[in-house]
Amino acid sequence: MTFVQLEYLVALDTYRHFAMAAENCCVTQPTLSMQVQKLEDELGVKLFDRSKQPVVPTEIGQLIIKQARLLLRESAKIKDIVDEHRGTVAGEIRVGIIPTLAPYLLPLFLDNFIKKYPQVKLKVIELTTEQLISKLNKDLLDVGIVVTPLQDDRITEYPLFYEEFVAYLSESEKAYQKEFILSEDIDPNHLWLLEEGHCIRGQILNICELRKQNSHMRNFEYEAGSIETLKRMVEHYGGITILPELSLRDLTEKQRLQVRHFHVPTPTREVSLVMLRHHLKKSIIEAMKTEILNVIPEKMKQNISGKVIELG
Amino acid sequence: MTFVQLEYLVALDTYRHFAMAAENCCVTQPTLSMQVQKLEDELGVKLFDRSKQPVVPTEIGQLIIKQARLLLRESAKIKDIVDEHRGTVAGEIRVGIIPTLAPYLLPLFLDNFIKKYPQVKLKVIELTTEQLISKLNKDLLDVGIVVTPLQDDRITEYPLFYEEFVAYLSESEKAYQKEFILSEDIDPNHLWLLEEGHCIRGQILNICELRKQNSHMRNFEYEAGSIETLKRMVEHYGGITILPELSLRDLTEKQRLQVRHFHVPTPTREVSLVMLRHHLKKSIIEAMKTEILNVIPEKMKQNISGKVIELG
DNA sequence: ATGTTTTGATAGATAAAACCTATGACATTC
DNA sequence: GAATGTCATAGGTTTTATCTATCAAAACAT
Numbered sequence: 287m288t289f290v291q292l293e294y295l296v297a298l299d300t301y302r303h304f305a306m307a308a309e310n311c312c313v314t315q316p317t318l319s320m321q322v323q324k325l326e327d328e329l330g331v332k333l334f335d336r337s338k339q340p341v342v343p344t345e346i347g348q349l350i351i352k353q354a355r356l357l358l359r360e361s362a363k364i365k366d367i368v369d370e371h372r373g374t375v376a377g378e379i380r381v382g383i384i385p386t387l388a389p390y391l392l393p394l395f396l397d398n399f400i401k402k403y404p405q406v407k408l409k410v411i412e413l414t415t416e417q418l419i420s421k422l423n424k425d426l427l428d429v430g431i432v433v434t435p436l437q438d439d440r441i442t443e444y445p446l447f448y449e450e451f452v453a454y455l456s457e458s459e460k461a462y463q464k465e466f467i468l469s470e471d472i473d474p475n476h477l478w479l480l481e482e483g484h485c486i487r488g489q490i491l492n493i494c495e496l497r498k499q500n501s502h503m504r505n506f507e508y509e510a511g512s513i514e515t516l517k518r519m520v521e522h523y524g525g526i527t528i529l530p531e532l533s534l535r536d537l538t539e540k541q542r543l544q545v546r547h548f549h550v551p552t553p554t555r556e557v558s559l560v561m562l563r564h565h566l567k568k569s570i571i572e573a574m575k576t577e578i579l580n581v582i583p584e585k586m587k588q589n590i591s592g593k594v595i596e597l598g
Numbered sequence: 599m600t601f602v603q604l605e606y607l608v609a610l611d612t613y614r615h616f617a618m619a620a621e622n623c624c625v626t627q628p629t630l631s632m633q634v635q636k637l638e639d640e641l642g643v644k645l646f647d648r649s650k651q652p653v654v655p656t657e658i659g660q661l662i663i664k665q666a667r668l669l670l671r672e673s674a675k676i677k678d679i680v681d682e683h684r685g686t687v688a689g690e691i692r693v694g695i696i697p698t699l700a701p702y703l704l705p706l707f708l709d710n711f712i713k714k715y716p717q718v719k720l721k722v723i724e725l726t727t728e729q730l731i732s733k734l735n736k737d738l739l740d741v742g743i744v745v746t747p748l749q750d751d752r753i754t755e756y757p758l759f760y761e762e763f764v765a766y767l768s769e770s771e772k773a774y775q776k777e778f779i780l781s782e783d784i785d786p787n788h789l790w791l792l793e794e795g796h797c798i799r800g801q802i803l804n805i806c807e808l809r810k811q812n813s814h815m816r817n818f819e820y821e822a823g824s825i826e827t828l829k830r831m832v833e834h835y836g837g838i839t840i841l842p843e844l845s846l847r848d849l850t851e852k853q854r855l856q857v858r859h860f861h862v863p864t865p866t867r868e869v870s871l872v873m874l875r876h877h878l879k880k881s882i883i884e885a886m887k888t889e890i891l892n893v894i895p896e897k898m899k900q901n902i903s904g905k906v907i908e909l910g
Numbered sequence: 911a912t913g914t915t916t917t918g919a920t921a922g923a924t925a926a927a928a929c930c931t932a933t934g935a936c937a938t939t940c
Numbered sequence: 941g942a943a944t945g946t947c948a949t950a951g952g953t954t955t956t957a958t959c960t961a962t963c964a965a966a967a968c969a970t
Contacts, residue, residue, distance in 0.1 A: 287601060287673065287676065288600060288601065288957095289599065289600065289601065290957085303917080303918095304917070304918055304919095305916090305917070305918085313957090313958070313959090314958075314959060314960080315917085315918075315919095316918090316919075316920080316921095316958080316959075316960085316961095317957070317958050317959075319918065319919065319920090320919090320920090320957080320958085321957080321958095323919085329676065329677070329680050330680065331680055331683070331684075336917090336918065336919090337966095339916095339917080339966080339967075341917095341918085345683070346679065346680065346683045349679050349683065350676055350679055350680070353672065353675055353676050353679060354676070356672060357669065357672050357673055357676075360665065360668060360669050360672060361599065361669055363665055364599065364641065364662055364665050364666075364669075365641070367658065367661050367662055367665060368641050368642065368643055368658065368662070371643070371657075371658045371661065372643075600928095602928085615946085616946070616947060616948095617945090617946075617947085625928090625929070625930090626929075626930060626931080627946090627947075627948095628929080628930075628931085628932095628947090628948075628949080628950095629928070629929050629930075631947065631948065631949090632928080632929085632948090632949090633928080633929095635948085648946090648947065648948090649937095651937085651938085651945090651946080653946090653947090
């Protein structure tokens with residue numbers, strides 16, 4: 287058994303097609319075929335059912351492919367150990383980020399980062415907190431950018447900044463007349479919310495103290511899939527919604543008029559880098575942390591007049 | 599990087615000597631040297647300091663060797679997956695067993711087992727419960743034979759049998775006159791105990807209800823290292839000790855006169871096979887379980903008139 | 911139904927590698 | 941200072957991985 291055979295095996299499972307898998311591995315189809323056969327001979331079991339189209343792994347093939355993926359992941363860590371020991375900022379890093387941060391935070395630091403560290407291969411994926419933590423624990427992700435605290439003792443949190451919640455409302459709302467608003471000013475029946483799964487949803491319900499109410503008492507008919515949709519809803523249909531501070535950056539002047547900050551203590555969310563307790567790639571993660579903090583205004587780095595809202 | 603290189607690396611770390619490591623790997627010294635060098639070149643770091651004698655791994659070498667050992671362990675699991683899927687009772691199995699069971703239980707089933715399953719390579723190691731569980735969790739052991747319940751939710755327990763505690767005492771003890779004894783009959787000042795670390799010690803203290811007493815109140819000057827030593831102590835110096843049932847098997851007739859069973863409910867310990875929740879080698883472990891139960895008397899397989907004593 | 915395309919296996923040649931024997935360099939020991 | 945122990949290097953051999961070319965079978969299309 288060789289690492290190359292395991293790579294071919296995993297590629298074949300991914301593509302379910304000998305020629306395509308081979309191309310992906312930069313070898314010819316006979317080469318990949320032969321090596322998969324050799325592995326099958328060595329183990330004494332058929333790993334793929336080639337009579338089906340596309341080819342499918344056998345029952346035992348699936349188990350072995352799973353272990354092969356683990357082995358390839360663990361073997362990649364050897365280079366990571368070297369990089370980390372050298373302090374080199376190099377290698378692949380898989381970053382998960384929640385959807386309510388991604389479109390506002392990523393553009394701020396990503397360009398700088400990839401220019402400054404051309405040896406780092408960055409893989410970013412947008413995930414809900416729950417999916418992200420699950421992938422982190424399965425070692426399918428190196429680091430996450432999420433709202434904390436999580437209260438998961440397998441995971442280390444490095445707080446990055448504190449982001450205020452602000453209200454975004456139409457002229458027709460009563461609260462539009464106020465300079466600073468309070469949670470009581472928000473009419474739950476005019477409130478636009480994100481769909482289930484976004485951690486910000488739970489926090490907004492907490493701000494408005496709607497937690498205890500039975501959900502069927504209210505009628506959240508329209509649930510948006512993104513912060514951007516929430517804004518459009520307010521603009522087209524009126525009402526009110528709650529946005530994270532970073533999403534205000536690219537508002538037009540007209541849109542800015544519809545923003546109202548909260549009275550102190552301002553409801554706030556804590557944004558952190560999270561990773562497994564015993565993680566590698568510390569130097570890359572450290573570099574990323576520095577790059578993010580470089581583009582975050584000083585006043586957001588400390589939580590002075592804010593009140594961090596609980597999750598879920 | 600190849601598996602062979604990792605094997606050579608690990609062998610070199612084990613032997614700290616190129617020629618010996620090479621011999622262990624069934625290759626010549628230059629072959630092993632070259633491959634270790636190639637790995638060093640590929641990673642771009644020196645893994646061993648050859649100027650020292652014996653050779654020692656560098657700081658980063660140690661980290662990489664650790665990961666190499668993990669990789670080799672995980673790669674061995676591929677064959678285990680095949681064996682388990684086939685239901686073949688084959689492969690290596692690493693068994694840990696506590697010292698108060700090992701000399702009495704192992705001879706009962708081991709001969710049968712290795713004759714019946716010649717394809718199984720058995721590695722048995724004697725360890726205290728604590729060491730055993732630690733190794734099990736680090737995947738350095740496949741299965742343990744210990745006294746349960748452990749209350750560790752990473753570990754699955756398969757109870758095998760219930761073993762009575764019995765008293766072993768000299769003629770000079772008052773309790774010698776009784777047919778069945780009670781815990782109150784045991785004079786703590788005449789009691790011989792095993793040294794710290796053996797789970798049976800805690801159980802015996804529990805039987806005699808000596809737990810609450812401050813340890814310095816009593817004077818356990820003589821602490822034995824094995825059950826056999828305990829017997830000798832009673833025989834030579836008088837006093838009383840408590841033995842597990844299986845250790846009575848090879849007593850002489852004269853020694854048997856010094857054994858007293860407890861009144862019902864008899865103090866008892868539960869002996870189990872333990873393993874990690876998600877374990878491979880199920881078929882080997884199942885076979886071992888069957889072989890053990892074959893040599894255990896029926897009446898020990900159920901706990902009818904016994905009272906299982908708590909651990910620790 | 912029959913020709914065409916797709917897909918994976920096979921054969922033979924070639925290039926890469928792993929390995930062996932023999933020997934060299936360096937340090938330690940007697 | 942010769943002998944020994946230890947690891948590296950050199951050159952040749954065997955093994956293995958890969959390539960190109962081709963075949964056989966199945967799927968698809970006309």
